[in-house]
Amino acid sequence: MANVKKSITELVGKTPLLELVNYEKKHNLEAKVLVKLEYFNPNQSVKDRIALAMIEDAEKKGLLKPGYTVVETTSGNTGIGLAAIAATKGYKFRVYVQDNVSQERFQVIQAFGGETIKLSEEPVIGRVLEETNGDFVAAIDVLRREVLAKEENIYFVDQTANPANPAIHESTTGPEIWEDTDGEVDILVANVGTGGTVSGTGKFLKSKKPELQVVAIQPGENSLPSDTNPEPEEITGVHPFEGVPAERVPSTMDLNIYDKKVEVETIEAYHAAREVAKTDGILIGTSSGAAIHAATELAKLPENKGKTIVAILPDTGLRYLSTNLFREEFQG
Numbered sequence: 001m002a003n004v005k006k007s008i009t010e011l012v013g014k015t016p017l018l019e020l021v022n023y024e025k026k027h028n029l030e031a032k033v034l035v036k037l038e039y040f041n042p043n044q045s046v047k048d049r050i051a052l053a054m055i056e057d058a059e060k061k062g063l064l065k066p067g068y069t070v071v072e073t074t075s076g077n078t079g080i081g082l083a084a085i086a087a088t089k090g091y092k093f094r095v096y097v098q099d100n101v102s103q104e105r106f107q108v109i110q111a112f113g114g115e116t117i118k119l120s121e122e123p124v125i126g127r128v129l130e131e132t133n134g135d136f137v138a139a140i141d142v143l144r145r146e147v148l149a150k151e152e153n154i155y156f157v158d159q160t161a162n163p164a165n166p167a168i169h170e171s172t173t174g175p176e177i178w179e180d181t182d183g184e185v186d187i188l189v190a191n192v193g194t195g196g197t198v199s200g201t202g203k204f205l206k207s208k209k210p211e212l213q214v215v216a217i218q219p220g221e222n223s224l225p226s227d228t229n230p231e232p233e234e235i236t237g238v239h240p241f242e243g244v245p246a247e248r249v250p251s252t253m254d255l256n257i258y259d260k261k262v263e264v265e266t267i268e269a270y271h272a273a274r275e276v277a278k279t280d281g282i283l284i285g286t287s288s289g290a291a292i293h294a295a296t297e298l299a300k301l302p303e304n305k306g307k308t309i310v311a312i313l314p315d316t317g318l319r320y321l322s323t324n325l326f327r328e329e330f331q332g
């Protein structure tokens, strides 16, 4: 039984590339749009890659030992990936999450035996959030210094500062795209949250083909909180990396890796995701819709005629059923 897997850790990565043939035809695109379907990972997101990599890196370095609790703060997918990997490896898992994270993510983490804590519910953090008008970065900093530093037998993963995050994309996501396209990829499109995906994948592909264009997605201005619109519908997991203070950009984001930044609004991401569900039968999340929207804009440019664009789609649409993503009457 050579082909029987013994752990979900063996199911991470090697996700398929799909050409959106019907979508290309509908839009008369003269460039190829290939999408890397990260929902084929065992827990349906790109974050399974970094969850496994960060845990095994900590084990190797002796930072994570039997009986320890793995701790993380995330918008969700990393939490879900870590919860599953921690479960199969026998670690306890605890996650601190922002209050606006969708309900199904809490339920999934709990199903894996993980503990979920809303950031605002940790008294010290609740105070910081109030004082800083909801500054997540400041809250995490206080969590690390005033709460986690006092605890023993825990490993704080911190995907926003963990070098194993971009490194796993450099050693797996990039090579997979290179091999599956026989090196015939011209443009890479990726979202930026921690920046791990774009930085690691971009680094590998550029090492193979220096002229390859790396395009990074930033949320449009109507999709970010502002004085006039304090609670916009956001693209989950995607954060600005330009026009924000340097200390707000995670160290896992290599600001020298991208050639172009494309801004996408949440409603544009919703439209693209709704459309490819109908044209090509893939059910994807909001940031995946953003990647397809950006890839489409690029495919329409005359200079990109005949080129191959690869867009990385981070997760499944099933994780967004309680949001407005697939409520077609919702038009922002």
Ligand SMILES: Cc1ncc(COP(=O)(O)O)c(C=O)c1O
Pocket: 075, 076, 077, 078, 191, 192, 193, 194, 195, 196, 197, 198, 236, 237, 238, 285, 287, 288, 314, 315
């Ligand atoms: C749904 C979703 N899309 C995109 C991203 C961005 O990926 P990365 O953190 O590798 O930049 C994330 C990250 O949290 C995410 O959860």
